[in-house]
Amino acid sequence: MNPSSPVAHVSCRDGSPLNGTIRVPGDKSISHRALMFAGLAIGTTRIAGLLEGEDVLRTAAAMRALGADVTREGSGMWRVSGAGIGGLHSPEDVLDMGNSGTAARLLCGILASHDIFAVMTGDASLRRRPMRRVIDPLAACGAVFAARDGGRLPLAVSGAADALPLSYRLPVASAQVKSALLLAGLNARGVTEIEEPEPTRDHSENMLRHFGAAVEVIGQGRGKLIRLRGQPELMASDVMVPGDPSSAAFPIVAALLVPGSSVTIEGVGLNPLRTGLVTTLCEMGADIVILNQRAEGGEPVGDLVVRATTLRGVDVPPERAPAMIDEYPILAVACALAMGQSRLRGLGELRVKESDRLAATLAMLRVNGAQVEVDGDDMIIMGGANRLGGGTVMTHMDHRLGMSALVLGLVADDPVTIDDAAFIDTSFPGFVDLMRGLGAVIGPAGGPVEGLA
Ligand SMILES: O=C(O)C1=C[C@@H](OP(=O)(O)O)[C@@H](O)[C@H](O)C1
Numbered sequence: 001m002n003p004s005s006p007v008a009h010v011s012c013r014d015g016s017p018l019n020g021t022i023r024v025p026g027d028k029s030i031s032h033r034a035l036m037f038a039g040l041a042i043g044t045t046r047i048a049g050l051l052e053g054e055d056v057l058r059t060a061a062a063m064r065a066l067g068a069d070v071t072r073e074g075s076g077m078w079r080v081s082g083a084g085i086g087g088l089h090s091p092e093d094v095l096d097m098g099n100s101g102t103a104a105r106l107l108c109g110i111l112a113s114h115d116i117f118a119v120m121t122g123d124a125s126l127r128r129r130p131m132r133r134v135i136d137p138l139a140a141c142g143a144v145f146a147a148r149d150g151g152r153l154p155l156a157v158s159g160a161a162d163a164l165p166l167s168y169r170l171p172v173a174s175a176q177v178k179s180a181l182l183l184a185g186l187n188a189r190g191v192t193e194i195e196e197p198e199p200t201r202d203h204s205e206n207m208l209r210h211f212g213a214a215v216e217v218i219g220q221g222r223g224k225l226i227r228l229r230g231q232p233e234l235m236a237s238d239v240m241v242p243g244d245p246s247s248a249a250f251p252i253v254a255a256l257l258v259p260g261s262s263v264t265i266e267g268v269g270l271n272p273l274r275t276g277l278v279t280t281l282c283e284m285g286a287d288i289v290i291l292n293q294r295a296e297g298g299e300p301v302g303d304l305v306v307r308a309t310t311l312r313g314v315d316v317p318p319e320r321a322p323a324m325i326d327e328y329p330i331l332a333v334a335c336a337l338a339m340g341q342s343r344l345r346g347l348g349e350l351r352v353k354e355s356d357r358l359a360a361t362l363a364m365l366r367v368n369g370a371q372v373e374v375d376g377d378d379m380i381i382m383g384g385a386n387r388l389g390g391g392t393v394m395t396h397m398d399h400r401l402g403m404s405a406l407v408l409g410l411v412a413d414d415p416v417t418i419d420d421a422a423f424i425d426t427s428f429p430g431f432v433d434l435m436r437g438l439g440a441v442i443g444p445a446g447g448p449v450e451g452l453a
């Protein structure tokens, strides 16, 4: 993707409600993991509903370069024949992980405990993101990493020929770090132990079990100890990927905010470690009904019926952050439209996402007339500004900023423009068309609504 794409896209309030029934693309976290675990398993795994966004396509290409047989069979339908744990080989060329922190960090885990040499890079956004949080703990298994200043990509890794198990207490609440260590632990002799003081998404633990590994999780409440016995035989096992709750967040908030709307989103993943946004919106008074709760591929799933509601301000506790870490930009849009003040607490991790999301979300709202402040790691938003919109939002290569700004435009008094829509494809290909199908007016700035590439 071209980060300096000159296209400006704009969304406008036109008074018509959003209506319809949709599905959002497959869960990004689960899609990355399905390709990685299937690539390490013996036998052939079929994956249905894989997210075909740029980020996940980078993982597919990397696993292929490392020796797994990864084939697209149809829309969202993929077949992976794994190389078995320890069976991957050195890639012939540099692994380019594009815009994806998850792909880069989880792959570091795989590389660390394989006897291979690899070099990894990414786009300008990913090259700014901290990698020490994975390479420091992974080095303890015997891998040797060399990275650019500050522990940034590009990096080179010489994986351990005979990896040692890891024992580590996570200093930040990060499912990416946890998953990188679990992936390394798969090819280590003995038991890898990870202490997790704050719970984060557990898709890796669920998928390890799905592929036949023995994972023990000790502790029920907040603090957990995760134990993985190394060198299990991972057996191929088909995966059905649920709709991504982090993508559903955009039509959910749009339906709540655009008066008269009623939107049903089918097949959304409802893992409790991902549903912080729904909890928060319900605290704001949102009319969200969950129907047909069921389990699909080891993950809870349901259909969400969302109707427009007048929202009130909310105080979101810091401990909820891991369950909605990617949803703060769109929650901030909801707060700007709510009655009263909101305080979103403990958002330090937002500074190291695809952009500095704390600064970029503040700028998005301010340039469109909302009153917002950052106080330490908290964001404070005054809802109900007299007039919103009219600004151009700099998206800084960050898909979630782009989508949040377009949703803001659907309810603002004046059009909202974004500098670059290209990065939306990293997690939500087809976003603009899907929103238009519900009745949203989104199009190039100053041009006709139809014809947006
Ligand atoms: O494990 C994952 O799939 C992810 C974990 C989160 O990152 P952190 O682990 O850095 O919090 C999240 O922001 C990212 O979009 C996906």
Ligand SMILES: C=C(OP(=O)(O)O)C(=O)O
Pocket: 028, 055, 099, 100, 101, 102, 103, 326, 353, 354, 400, 427
């Ligand atoms: C932070 C995100 O992804 P990643 O870390 O994989 O780039 C995201 O999708 O919002």
